[in-house]
Amino acid sequence: METARGSRLKKAILEKEGYAGDYSIKKNEISFRLLSALRLLAIDISNSRAALDSRYLEWQDVVMGETDIISQDNERRVLIMLKSICQRVIESARHEGMELEVTIQRNNQIVMRCF
Numbered sequence: 001m002e003t004a005r006g007s008r009l010k011k012a013i014l015e016k017e018g019y020a021g022d023y024s025i026k027k028n029e030i031s032f033r034l035l036s037a038l039r040l041l042a043i044d045i046s047n048s049r050a051a052l053d054s055r056y057l058e059w060q061d062v063v064m065g066e067t068d069i070i071s072q073d074n075e076r077r078v079l080i081m082l083k084s085i086c087q088r089v090i091e092s093a094r095h096e097g098m099e100l101e102v103t104i105q106r107n108n109q110i111v112m113r114c115f
Helices: 004-017 032-041 049-063 072-114
Strands: none
Touching: 004 032, 004 049, 032 049, 032 072
C-alpha cells in the first residue's frame, strides 16, 4: 500500500516534469501523457526513497524514449489501472444515459400534456 508521502512525491514529479493533467483516451489511442503518468503511479516505492529515485530514473528513460518499459510488473499495473479507469467511465456513461432517458421521458410526457 502506498503512503501519502509516496503519493505526494509522485504528484510532485508529474507536475515538475509537465505530465500532470490533460490525459485522454480515444478510440485506438491512449495519450502518451496518460501512459507516462500511470507508469509513474504504478512504481512500487514501498521500500524507501532510494527505491523511488532508482525507479524514477527508469521512468525518465521510458519518457525520453530510451527504453519501452520500466518492468513487466509495472506494465501489468498500468494495464490494471487503465482497465479500472475505462470501467469507471463506462459505468458513469451508463448512469448518465439512464438519467438522460428518464429526463427525455418526462419531457415527452410534458409535451404530450400540452396537446
